[in-house]
Amino acid sequence: MKLAFGLRGNKLTAGHVSTVIIPAYICFGYLNAVSSGIVGRESWVTQFPQLDTVNTTGAVKSENSRIEGTVVALFNLGCLFSAIxxxxxxxxxxxxRTFMLGLVITIIGSILQSTAFTMAHLIVGRLVTGLGFGAVTATGPNWQSETTAPGLRGFVVMLQSAFLAIGLALAGWLEYGLAFTESSVVWRLPLAFPAFLCLVSLIFAPFWPESPRWLIKAGRIDEAREIIAVLIDEPTDSDQVIRQIEEVEQSLQETGEGSFKDIFRNGPSRFGHRALIAIATQMAQQICGQNAITFYQSTIFQEFLGMTGDMPLLMSAVLYSWKILISPFGALTVDKAGRRKLLIPSFVGMGICMAVMGGCISQKNNKAASDTAVAFIFIYVFFYVTGCIGLTYLYCSEIAPLAVRTQITGMSTASSWTFNFLVVEVTPDGFSSLGWKYFIVYAAINLVLLVPMVYFFFPETRGLHLEGIDNIFLESKNIWHPVRAARKLRTDLLLHGQTGQVEDDDKKQEAAIFQTIINIINPSNHSKEASSRSNMPFLTNFALPGSAQQLDVPEHSDAALFLVFVSSKDPATRQPWCPDVRAAWPTITETFSGEDSPRLGVVEVGQKPEWRDPQNIYRAHWKVNCVPALVRYQRVRGEVVETGRLVEGEILNQEKLRKFIGSSR
Structure with missing residues (x-):
């Protein structure tokens, strides 16, 4: 079987997401929600009377609430140990392979839970399930982000929040569908279902490529070269493939190989600083209050809002479905608005919603107050899903440098599960002892702690190459600098007129992933598109022959081949390092992108040190002494010769450019 079933580029990304990431993240959401609908069922408390908080009162209920919180939270504790x-x-x-190992262990844990007849059996099952899925959550975001293009990275990783929401809804509706029976199937089937989802992901995972960045770090350069070529749909010897390998190797040289102990100190690359940001990011996702709602929303609807019968289960299922409807909003805005502009408003919104919910719940037997509380639960979920549910995993994988990416994302995921365990453990006691005031605690956490934390300490990473993000921290001297360093980088792009271009690239890449899915459904559409592309005269990464005489210029006298010599892209900004090239590039692409335009070959002259070398091949053999340089080649008496050139600002003169190109037609 061919690697990735023979798919390349955006088709490969779509295939990987569809067959591996979707089922895994559906399972993630499902596992977070499944406990909510079964802890109060009659067959559940009959099988495990130590967890009965429905038919008990007083001290017995308090003790059972404590045990219930611990047993439910053992899944999170297992995830914590696994992430470490x-x-x-x-x-x-x-x-x-780490991802696949986690799936296997999760399957074993699901089987143990669903076949439990004693409390000890159930405890072991929940702990093993957590041990497995912790590895999936610690590794999946890295695997995905390291095999996705920068402009598409946020979109794809945030799209996982939609899959997570589907898992939440699946758990809710399955448990509601089982509400009309009281046999043990009402909890055994929901606890067994994750094994099926993990099995689907496990079957397809071996066929998709390993992270090329990990392969380079492991010294397996040839394998990495093959995979990068497949991921970007280029030949293995293309300039883009070579450049990406060089960038990763350069990043490793600048940041070092890295080890676990390195994340506890700074150094020039500020490993310790970046580890703290990643840990704080995942902590924020858990202490904002979402898990108090997700794990115990049936309890909230029943005990605080007075719903009876099957209504709490129905409302839980509807709330989970609401998450599916709103999840694309974050995916479609994360690479346009940026990470900070989603995180800050989300924490503000969640804080306000928690305060309103607490105030309304305090009004006992007030129907209007209860309805308002329900409405603000839905609004709260909108803020959480849009700016928190998937963004935190994305941000941690971006902040962590390659040298210690595994260690930092492992620590950040461990942080996530630590605070997840804490919230799930204390929430039953919080509900029973604090009542409506428990929601005010989360309002204060969001508004007083999390909003200032993001504003002052979290730099913007939107659209930057994973290796380029390193420069933000290399230029920072203390914990206050990264936000300003990232802002300065954005300002530099704006001054050179590149901000719009970066955003346009992001839009094109997002459109490409949707187009890939359409092409899979409608192959005839892809054939037309491919035919159209084959007629395009714009030749990127043009390979120069030994001399002008070897250029492929047609025989007829009015034919011409144009070459534009430009600076290579800076690894940090992913934009040409020469400002004149950046200024001229929109004009060049507009002029030569039409189907009727003459052919244009794009030649990159290298990074600044290479270009300054007097022996640079483009200076010595092609007589190019400045960039950009647009050179025209035609046949004169049977020989290929240069018949004209425009350099630097001359290219921006539209009239001169039209005459220059028109004279060849």
């Missing part, structure tokens, strides 16, 4: 384990084994096994 990934710090040490993740770089040994690689992204893909």
């Amino acid at each position: 384990g990934c710090i040490f084994v993740g770089d040994i096994l690689g992204r893909k």
Whole structure:
């Protein structure tokens, strides 16, 4: 079987997401929600009377609430231990094999839970399930982000929040559908279902490529070269493939190879600083209050809002479905608005919603107040899904440098599960002892702690290459600098007129992933598109022959081949390092992108040190002494010769450019 079933580029990304990431993240959402609908069922408390908080009162209920919180939270504790384990084994096994190992262990844990007849059996099952899925959550975002283009990275990773929401809804509706029976199937089937989802992901995972960045770090350069070529749909010897490998190797040289102990100190690359940001990011996702709602929303609807019968289960299912409807909003805006502009308003919104919910719940037997509380639960979920549910995993994988990416994402995921465990553990006691005031605690956490934390300490990473993000921290001297360093980088792009171009690139890449899905459904559409592309005269990464005489210029006298010599892209900004090239590039692309335009070959002259070398091949053999340089080649008496050139600002003169190109037609 061919690697990735023979798919390349955006088709490969679509295939990987569809067959591996979708089922895994549906399972993620499902596992977070499944406990909510079964902890109060009659067959559940009959099988496990120590967890009965429905038919007990007083001290017995308090003790059972404590035990229930612990048993439910054991899944999170297992995830915590597993995430810590990934710090040490993740770089040994690689992204893909660690991910697959986690799926296998999760399947075993699901089987143990669903077949439990004693409390000890159930405890072991929940702990094993957590041990498995912790590895999936610690490794999946890295694997995905390291095999996705920068402009598409946020979109694809944030799209996972939609899959997570589907898992939440699936759990809710399955449990509501089982509400009309009281046999043990009402909890055994929901606890067994994750094994099926993990099995689907496990079957397809071996066919998709390993992270090329991990392969380069492991010294397996040839394998990395093959995979990068497949991911960007270029030949293995293309300039783009070579450049990406060089950038990763350069990043490793600048940041070092890295080890676990390195994340506890700074150095020039500020590993410790970046680890703290990643840990704080995942902490924020858990202490904003969402898990108090997700794990115990049936309890909220029943005990605080007075719903009876099957209505709490129905409302839970509807709330989960609401998450599906709103999840695309974050995916479609994260690479346009940026990370900070989603995180800050989300924490503000969640804080306000928690305050309103607490105030309304305090009004007992007030129907209007209860309805308002329900409405603000839905509004709260909108803020959480839009700016938090998937963005935190994306941000942590971006902040972490390659040298210690496994260690930092492992620590950040461990942070996530630590605070997840804490919230799930204390929430039953919080509800029973604090009542409506428990919601005010989360309002204060969001508004007083999380909003200032993001504003002052979290730099913007939108659209930057993973290796380019390193420069933000290389230029920072203390914890206050990264936000300003990232802002300065954006300002530089704006001054050179590149901000719009970056955003346009993001739009094109998002459109490409949707177009890929359409092409899979409608092959005839792809054939037309491919035919259209084959007629395009714009030749990127043009390979120069030994001399002008070897250029492929047609025999007839009015034919011409144009070459534009430009600076290579800066690894940090992913834009040409020469400002004149950046200024001229929109004009060049507009002029030569039409189907009737003459052929144009794009030649990159290298990075600044290479270009300044007097022996640079383009200076010595092609007589190019400045960039950009647009050169025209035609046949004169049977020989290929240069018949004209425009350089630097001359290219921006529209009239001169039209005459220059028109004279060849």
